Amino acid sequence: xxxxxxxxxxxxxxxxxxxxxxxxxxxxxxxxxxxxxxxxxxxxxxxxxxxxxxxxxxxxxxxxxxxxxxxxxxxxxxxxxxxxxxxxxxxxxxxxxxxxxxxxxxxxxxxxxxxxxxxxxxxxxxxxxxxxxxxxxxxxxxxxxxxxxxxxxxxxxxxxxxxxxxxxxxxxxxxxxxxxxxxxxxxxxxxxxxxxxxxxxxxxxxxxxxxxxxxxxxxxxxxxxxxxxxxxxxxxxxxxxxxxxxxxxxxxxxxxxxxxxxxxxxxxxxxxxxxxxxxxxxxxxxxxxxxxxxxxxxxxxxxxxxxxxxxxxxxxxxxxxxxxxxxxxxxxxxxxxxxxxxxxxxxxxxxxxxxxxxxxxxxxxxxxxxxxxxxxxxxxxxxxxxxxxxxxxxxxxxxxxxxxxxxxxxxxxxxxxxxxxxxxxxxxxxxxxxxxxxxxxxxxxxxxxxxxxxxxxxxxxxxxxxxxxxxxxxxxxxxxxxxxxxxxxxxxxxxxxxxxxxxxxxxxxxxxxxxxxxxxxxxxxxxxxxxxxxxxxxxxxxxxxxxxxxxxxxxxxxxxxxxxxxxxxxxxxxxxxxxxxxxxxxxxxxxxxxxxxxxxxxxxxxxxxxxxxxxxxxxxxxxxxxxxxxxxxxxxxxxxxxxxxxxxxxxxxxxxxxxxxxxxxxxxxxxxxxxx
Amino acid sequence: xxxxxxxxxxxxxxxxxxxxxxxxxxxxxxxxxxxxxxxxxxxxxxxxxxxxxxxxxxxxxxxxxxxxxxxxxxxxxxxxxxxxxxxxxxxxxxxxxxxxxxxxxxxxxxxxxxxxxxxxxxxxxxxxxxxxxxxxxxxxxxxxxxxxxxxxxxxxxxxx
Numbered sequence: 001x002x003x004x005x006x007x008x009x010x011x012x013x014x015x016x017x018x019x020x021x022x023x024x025x026x027x028x029x030x031x032x033x034x035x036x037x038x039x040x041x042x043x044x045x046x047x048x049x050x051x052x053x054x055x056x057x058x059x060x061x062x063x064x065x066x067x068x069x070x071x072x073x074x075x076x077x078x079x080x081x082x083x084x085x086x087x088x089x090x091x092x093x094x095x096x097x098x099x100x101x102x103x104x105x106x107x108x109x110x111x112x113x114x115x116x117x118x119x120x121x122x123x124x125x126x127x128x129x130x131x132x133x134x135x136x137x138x139x140x141x142x143x144x145x146x147x148x149x150x151x152x153x154x155x156x157x158x159x160x161x162x163x164x165x166x167x168x169x170x171x172x173x174x175x176x177x178x179x180x181x182x183x184x185x186x187x188x189x190x191x192x193x194x195x196x197x198x199x200x201x202x203x204x205x206x207x208x209x210x211x212x213x214x215x216x217x218x219x220x221x222x223x224x225x226x227x228x229x230x231x232x233x234x235x236x237x238x239x240x241x242x243x244x245x246x247x248x249x250x251x252x253x254x255x256x257x258x259x260x261x262x263x264x265x266x267x268x269x270x271x272x273x274x275x276x277x278x279x280x281x282x283x284x285x286x287x288x289x290x291x292x293x294x295x296x297x298x299x300x301x302x303x304x305x306x307x308x309x310x311x312x313x314x315x316x317x318x319x320x321x322x323x324x325x326x327x328x329x330x331x332x333x334x335x336x337x338x339x340x341x342x343x344x345x346x347x348x349x350x351x352x353x354x355x356x357x358x359x360x361x362x363x364x365x366x367x368x369x370x371x372x373x374x375x376x377x378x379x380x381x382x383x384x385x386x387x388x389x390x391x392x393x394x395x396x397x398x399x400x401x402x403x404x405x406x407x408x409x410x411x412x413x414x415x416x417x418x419x420x421x422x423x424x425x426x427x428x429x430x431x432x433x434x435x436x437x438x439x440x441x442x443x444x445x446x447x448x449x450x451x452x453x454x455x456x457x458x459x460x461x462x463x464x465x466x467x468x469x470x471x472x473x474x475x476x477x478x479x480x481x482x483x484x485x486x487x488x489x490x491x492x493x494x495x496x497x498x499x500x501x502x503x504x505x506x507x508x509x510x511x512x513x514x515x516x517x518x519x520x521x522x523x524x525x526x527x528x529x530x531x532x533x534x535x536x537x538x539x540x541x542x543x544x545x546x547x548x549x550x551x552x553x554x555x556x557x558x559x560x561x562x563x564x565x566x567x568x569x570x571x572x573x574x575x576x577x578x579x580x581x582x583x584x585x586x587x588x589x590x591x592x593x594x595x596x597x598x599x600x601x602x603x604x605x606x607x608x609x610x611x612x613x614x615x616x617x618x619x620x621x622x623x624x625x626x627x628x629x630x631x632x633x634x635x636x637x638x639x640x641x642x643x644x645x646x647x648x649x650x651x652x653x654x655x656x657x658x659x660x661x662x663x664x665x666x667x668x669x670x671x672x673x674x675x676x
Numbered sequence: 677x678x679x680x681x682x683x684x685x686x687x688x689x690x691x692x693x694x695x696x697x698x699x700x701x702x703x704x705x706x707x708x709x710x711x712x713x714x715x716x717x718x719x720x721x722x723x724x725x726x727x728x729x730x731x732x733x734x735x736x737x738x739x740x741x742x743x744x745x746x747x748x749x750x751x752x753x754x755x756x757x758x759x760x761x762x763x764x765x766x767x768x769x770x771x772x773x774x775x776x777x778x779x780x781x782x783x784x785x786x787x788x789x790x791x792x793x794x795x796x797x798x799x800x801x802x803x804x805x806x807x808x809x810x811x812x813x814x815x816x817x818x819x820x821x822x823x824x825x826x827x828x829x830x831x832x833x834x835x836x
Contacts, residue, residue: 346803585815595743634729641807641811645804
């Protein structure tokens with residue numbers, strides 16, 4: 001439970017080591033490099049954008065090659081492969097594979113060129129097919145298509161956009177030009193929307209005939225060939241077959257590189273890392289022989305890093321404790337609380353001047369999640385699934401691992417509350433015994449009977465409601481206490497009394513007073529504090545209210561304004577009321593899980609004790625409970641977050657810190673880590 | 677003629693279908709937005725799915741209340757006794773909070789979900805915050821659910 005101490009680090013070394021230093025730092029991943037703004041007559045800065053862009057281009061070549069391979073070859077992937085994370089590599093392994101750089105580039109370009117060939121050939125095939133389509137109507141023509149003329153005859157090829165026979169064409173020509181007679185028409189092919197004809201005529205009537213034919217709708221053919229159409233089509237088809245063979249060869253060649261995918265992935269990462277390294281070069285100041293680099297480093301790592309840098313590169317490292325607003329924030333928590341860091345960071349990183357509330361929040365987080373989900377069966381399912389994933393996939397990404405660990409703990413808490421309330425897949429055990437075994441279920445504490453009480457029957461809901469409010473008040477007080485601690489840490493002890501103790505007094509006093517009246521005793525099952533608590537509560541609330549009235553407006557110099565501000569803040573008591581009532585969701589969502597689970601159990605057992613009945617029960621049980629787990633886990637997650645973000649953080653948390661983002665290996669497939 | 681059973685059943689029906697209508701509209705709106713985002717960014721599927729499902733809970737709350745009523749009057753679980761007109765009316769009244777609040781809160785929560793989906797599409801790391809905004813609206817459905825549950829629970833204890 002802490003925000004780690006940060007140090008400012010300045011590294012001085014010889015220029016020729018700058019890239020090696022950057023590479024080492026990248027693998028260590030513990031320094032956030034800051035732009036070094038020394039620029040004068042000695043120091044200058046470089047612009048390596050062109051270089052890093054060219055590396056990014058190489059990386060994208062690798063990506064392209066991978067995409068092409070996976071397009072033509074199926075890669076086997078497990079259902080849960082997204083959990084697997086990056087493959088770890090030691091530095092030696094990394095260096096060894098990095099030797100294959102030229103080979104990988106050649107391979108990538110080869111694969112891309114195969115793809116290009118495929119595209120080109122496909123375009124050609126399309127062109128051939130178009131030509132075949134245009135020539136097919138002329139397939140029956142038994143002479144070459146651009147048959148010229150003989151000594152006394154000429155030829156016309158063309159088509160009409162309708163179905164015509166030879167006589168009809170002759171008739172039509174006679175209508176338009178009665179004198180033209182010396183010609184012969186042969187229909188080559190016809191269908192409902194075109195008729196292709198071959199016309200032979202006496203040279204002398206050629207012009208008249210052509211114009212007459214045009215008038216009746218003759219269109220000259222769009223595609224001609226110097227050879228016989230039939231043989232042309234045949235040769236086109238054989239060319240298509242050849243191209244197709246080429247394509248399938250290329251496809252096979254591409255698919256045969258399936259096993260090279262890891263190599264391509266490696267070099268994608270390789271170039272991405274290189275690009276990142278070069279872009280960091282811009283943050284360094286150079287003199288002719290040396291360079292300076294500055295950044296932030298967690299104090300715990302600084303010793304080791306300086307040692308490594310000195311031993312390997314003779315670098316001089318300067319460290320000083322970092323203070324101030326702009327210093328990035330890195331959290332450190334124990335294994336139990338650390339998984340909840342993600343929740344905190346998704347709200348905001350703590351500012352440098354406050355306590356890291358993760359540890360306290362984590363306890364409430366697990367408890368509240370468990371109360372809302374509250375089913376031993378569901379909790380077990382969740383914990384087992386998360387535990388399995390954690391054991392199976394060791395290399396899981398840190399963020400994902402954190403969330404899964406968090407849900408593992410939430411699952412344990414859910415199981416605990418499920419046993420407390422006697423819910424195991426709802427009332428599944430009782431239903432199974434009553435329906436299929438025909439006798440009442442044996443008493444198994446936690447599974448068939450609640451260890452604490454059943455919140456769904458009798459006075460259960462009201463009891464749980466009261467406890468929800470109690471937990472809520474504890475949660476809110478924890479928030480106020482954290483604010484008090486922050487005040488005290490900053491030396492403002494008195495503020496802790498004004499702003500935090502005052503509210504704790506008001507709320508506790510009000511609760512005491514309420515509990516000693518008749519109003520709530522009905523809901524509390526007759527529980528009532530002795531009347532003396534009414535007085536005690538009244539006094540406590542009174543002292544608290546006076547403190548708020550007088551001191552909460554202390555920033556205003558004008559006494560009247562100060563009192564008015566105090567009064568306004570006192571009116572904030574209503575917000576405490578709504579905050580506490582908001583915790584009723586612990587009850588509502590808890591009941592929702594249990595009752596809906598019960599609905600599914602009842603639905604499943606509707607057909608009674610028969611073969612069909614058992615089958616129905618199994619199906620409804622699996623589908624129904626999975627659905628219920630999904631929707632209620634989502635509800636529990638969202639509303640647990642809400643209780644933390646709105647009710648809890650609202651009491652004390654400033655946030656607004658800058659998350660520590662170290663310069664590190666930021667890759668997709670491989671994780672190269674140098675332990676320090 | 678005793679109307680009691682009918683009135684209680686009417687209450688159960690109201691709770692189910694009004695909250696159900698609300699959730700359908702809410703999830704429907706969010707679903708349209710989610711599908712749009714997925715066309716551009718398929719990797720955001722799990723995130724937009726969560727946001728999209730937020731308004732689905734009202735329908736479940738309605739179902740829950742309906743179930744409690746059916747159980748209370750003995751339609752489910754057997755032992756359906758005489759339900760007086762007064763008791764029926766009480767059940768009907770108890771169903772109203774979740775029926776009305778479920779209808780409206782789900783619709784408005786759906787709108788917040790749509791906005792959240794748009795936010796996540798532009799900045800996937802704002803997921804935590806985008807989730808909280810629709811959850812604010814749901815508070816009122818939860819309060820209504822609470823009153824409906826407490827009321828139904830109380831009617832049983834009255835022994836009318």
